[in-house]
Amino acid sequence: xxxxxxxxxxxxxxxxxxxxxxxxxxxxxxxxxxxxxxxxxxxxxxxxxxxxxxxxxxxxxxxxxxxxxxxxxxxxxxxxxxxxxxxxxxxxxxxxxxxxxxxxxxxxxxxxxxxxxxxxxxxxxxxxxxxxxxxxxxxxxxxxxxxxxxxxxxxxxxxxxxxxxxxxxxxxxxxxxxxxxxxxxxxxxxxxxxxxxxxxxxxxxxxxxxxxxxxxxxxxxxxxxxxxxxxxxxxxxxxxxxxxxxxxxxxxxxxxxxxxxxxxxxxxxxxxxxxxxxxxxxxxxxxxxxxxxx
Amino acid sequence: xxxxxxxxxxxxxxxxxxxxxxxxxxxxxxxxxxxxxxxxxxxxxxxxxxxxxxxxxxxxxxxxxxxxxxxxxxxxxxxxxxxxxxxxxxxxxxxxxxxxxxxxxxxxxxxxxxxxxxxxxxxxxxxxxxxxxxxxxxxxxxxxxxxxxxxxxxxxxxxxxxxxxxxxxxxxxxxxxxxxxxxxxxxxxxxxxxxxxxxxxxxxxxxxxxxxxxxxxxxxxxxxxxxxxxxxxxxxxxxxxxxxxxxxxxxxxxxxxxxxxxxxxxxxxxxxxxxxxxxxxxxxxxxxxxxxxxxxxxxxxxxxxxxxxxxxxxxxxxxxxxxxxxxxxxxxxxxxxxxxxxxxxxxxxxxxxxxxxxxxxxx
Numbered sequence: 001x002x003x004x005x006x007x008x009x010x011x012x013x014x015x016x017x018x019x020x021x022x023x024x025x026x027x028x029x030x031x032x033x034x035x036x037x038x039x040x041x042x043x044x045x046x047x048x049x050x051x052x053x054x055x056x057x058x059x060x061x062x063x064x065x066x067x068x069x070x071x072x073x074x075x076x077x078x079x080x081x082x083x084x085x086x087x088x089x090x091x092x093x094x095x096x097x098x099x100x101x102x103x104x105x106x107x108x109x110x111x112x113x114x115x116x117x118x119x120x121x122x123x124x125x126x127x128x129x130x131x132x133x134x135x136x137x138x139x140x141x142x143x144x145x146x147x148x149x150x151x152x153x154x155x156x157x158x159x160x161x162x163x164x165x166x167x168x169x170x171x172x173x174x175x176x177x178x179x180x181x182x183x184x185x186x187x188x189x190x191x192x193x194x195x196x197x198x199x200x201x202x203x204x205x206x207x208x209x210x211x212x213x214x215x216x217x218x219x220x221x222x223x224x225x226x227x228x229x230x231x232x233x234x235x236x237x238x239x240x241x242x243x244x245x246x247x248x249x250x251x252x253x254x255x256x257x258x259x260x261x262x263x264x265x266x267x268x269x270x271x272x273x274x275x276x277x278x279x280x281x282x283x284x285x286x287x288x289x290x291x292x293x294x
Numbered sequence: 295x296x297x298x299x300x301x302x303x304x305x306x307x308x309x310x311x312x313x314x315x316x317x318x319x320x321x322x323x324x325x326x327x328x329x330x331x332x333x334x335x336x337x338x339x340x341x342x343x344x345x346x347x348x349x350x351x352x353x354x355x356x357x358x359x360x361x362x363x364x365x366x367x368x369x370x371x372x373x374x375x376x377x378x379x380x381x382x383x384x385x386x387x388x389x390x391x392x393x394x395x396x397x398x399x400x401x402x403x404x405x406x407x408x409x410x411x412x413x414x415x416x417x418x419x420x421x422x423x424x425x426x427x428x429x430x431x432x433x434x435x436x437x438x439x440x441x442x443x444x445x446x447x448x449x450x451x452x453x454x455x456x457x458x459x460x461x462x463x464x465x466x467x468x469x470x471x472x473x474x475x476x477x478x479x480x481x482x483x484x485x486x487x488x489x490x491x492x493x494x495x496x497x498x499x500x501x502x503x504x505x506x507x508x509x510x511x512x513x514x515x516x517x518x519x520x521x522x523x524x525x526x527x528x529x530x531x532x533x534x535x536x537x538x539x540x541x542x543x544x545x546x547x548x549x550x551x552x553x554x555x556x557x558x559x560x561x562x563x564x565x566x567x568x569x570x571x572x573x574x575x576x577x578x579x580x581x582x583x584x585x586x587x588x589x590x591x592x593x594x595x596x597x598x599x600x601x602x603x604x605x606x607x608x609x610x611x612x613x614x615x616x617x618x619x620x621x622x623x624x625x626x627x628x629x630x631x632x633x634x635x636x637x638x639x640x641x642x643x644x645x646x647x648x649x650x651x652x653x654x655x656x657x
C-alpha cells in the first residue's frame with residue numbers, strides 16, 4: 001500500500017508543477033492567442049536570479065525573484081508582443097520562439113553553458129515518515145504551494161475587478177474593448193500573473209534539480225504545452241487538469257514500464273499526447289475556438 | 295452556358311512562358327551565380343559556407359512546400375532531417391564501421407554499402423513514408439494543434455534516437471560519412487527542390503491547398519478535401535527535408551542526434567520567416583540572407599583584422615544577432631521580406647496582366 005501512496009504524492013507534486021506552468025501559458029493564450037514559448041525562459045531566468053541571490057535570507061530571494069520575473073514578463077509584452085498584437089497565432093508563436101532563443105543566448109553569454117549548482121532550499125529534500133509512508137517534504141511543499149496558488153488565482157479571477165476584466169477579454173477581446181476595458185492593461189495584467197506563476201515554478205525547479213542551466217526551461221515548458229493542449233487551449237481549469245493528468249501519466253509510466261524501456265518514458269508520453277490529440281483535437285475541455293467562426 | 299463557348303483557351307506564347315516560369319528560373323539563376331563565383335574565386339571557408347547555404351535551401355524549400363502552402367507552421371519538420379541524415383549514414387557507412395559501432399542494424403543495412411546518390415533518394419523516401427504514416431493522424435488536426443503535434447513527433451523520435459545506442463550511437467557523433475557534397479551536388483538538389491516547389495504551388499493541388507490556407511470554410515465548400523491536400527504537401531515536403539538531412543550529414547561528415555533539435559528548428563524557421571513564409575522566393579532569399587548574416591557574425595566572432603586592430607564580438611553573438619533579427623523582422627514586416635509575392639519578370643507585361651486584359655476584351 002505504501003509505495004502506491006508515495007507514487008501518488010510524486011505524481012501530484014509533478015502534476016502541480018506542470019499545472020502551474022500550464023496556467024501561465026493558458027492565461028496569455030486565452031486573452032491574446034499567443035502560445036508563449038519563452039515562458040520556459042521565465043523559469044530559467046527566475047532560477048538564475050535565485051542562483052545569484054543564494055545565501056541571502058529566503059524572504060529577500062523570494063521577493064527579488066518574483067519581482068524580476070514579473071518585470072521580465074512585462075518587458076517582453078511591451079517590446080515584443082505589443083507591436084505584433086493581433087497577428088496570426090503562428091506569427092506570435094514564432095516571435096516567442098525567437099524571444100526564447102534570445103533570452104537563452106543572453107544567459108549563455110553571461111554565465112556560459114555549464115550547469116551551476118545552487119544551494120537553496122535543500123532542507124526540503126529530506127523525507128518525513130507519516131504513518132509508515134516516507135514522503136519527501138518537497139512533494140508536500142509543492143502540493144501545498146500549488147493548492148494555494150490555484151485558489152488564489154481563482155479568487156483573483158472571480159472576485160476582483162482586474163480578474164473580471166481578464167475573463168471578459170478572454171471570452172471576447174473586441175467586445176471587451178468596446179465596453180471600455182483597456183486592452184494594454186488587461187494584457188499586461190495577464191503577463192504579470194503569468195510571470196508570478198513562472199517565478200513559483202522557478203523555485204520548485206531549482207529545489208528539485210539543485211542546479212541551473214540555460215536550457216533548464218525547455219522540458220518543463222514542453223510539458224506545460226502538452227498540458228494546455230490536453231486540457232483544451234484557452235481553458236484555465238482544463239490547463240490545470242491537463243497538468244495533473246500529465247504528472248500522473250508520467251509517474252505511472254515510470255512505474256509500469258519495464259526497466260530497459262524507462263529511458264524512453266518521455267517518448268511514450270509524447271506519443272500518448274499525440275494520440276489523445278487525434279481523439280480530442282480540441283482537448284478534453286475545449287476552450288473558445290479561434291478563427292473558425294464565420 | 296452559351297458564353298462558355300466564346301472563351302478561348304489562352305495561347306501560351308514565349309513571353310508568357312518566361313513570365314510563368316520566371317520566379318523559379320530567377321531563383322535558380324541567383325543560386326547558380328553564387329555557386330559559380332564561390333567555386334571560381336572563393337576561399338575554402340567561403341566554399342564551405344556556400345555549400346551549407348545550398349543544403350539549407352533544400353531544407354527550407356522543403357519546409358516551405360508544407361508551411362507556405364498550407365499555412366500551418368510545423369515545429370517538427372526537423373524530424374525528417376534527422377530521419378534522412380541517419381538513414382543515409384546507415385546506407386553509406388563502410389561495412390566494418392557498422393559492424394564495430396552500430397551492431398543493432400538489420401543485415402540488409404549492416405552487410406552492404408550503397409551508392410550515395412541512391413542513399414539520398416532512399417533517405418528522402420524514408421522521411422516521406424514516415425510523414426505518410428503520421429500524417430494520417432496529424433493532417434486532421436486544426437492549425438495550432440497540428441503545429442504542436444508535429445513538435446511532439448519530433449520530441450518522440452529525438453528521445454528514441456538519443457537512447458537507441460546500437461544504431462545511432464546515442465548522444466555521441468557518428469563520424470566518417472563520405473563528404474561527397476560539393477558545391478555542384480548541393481546546387482543540383484537546391485535547383486530540383488525549387489523547381490518542384492514551384493511546379494507544385496502552381497499546380498491544381500498547390501492551388502487547392504493555398505485555397506484552404508486562405509479560407510478553410512470556403513475551400514471546403516468548393517469541394518476541396520483539406521486532409522488529402524495537406525497530406526500531399528506534407529509527404530512531398532518530408533522528402534526534400536529528408537534529402538536535405540542526408541546532404542547535411544555528407545557535407546559535414548559527422549552527424550549526431552543533437553544536431554537536429556531545437557537549434558536547427560529555430561534556424562530553419564527563422565530563414566523561412568525572415569524571407570516570407572508564403573513565398574518560394576521568400577524561402578530562398580531568406581535562407582541566403584540569413585546564411586550570409588550568420589557567416590558574417592561567425593567571422594566577427596573569430597576576430598577580424600581592421601588595420602592592426604582586431605575586432606571581435608563575444609561568443610553566442612551569432613545566435614543572439616539571429617534571434618534579434620528575427621524578432622525585428624516580425625515586428626517591422628510580419629509577412630517577411632517578400633510577403634506573398636514571388637520575383638516577377640521585370641520586362642514587358644506580366645502574364646497576369648495579359649490574361650486580365652484578354653479577359654476584359656472578351657467581355
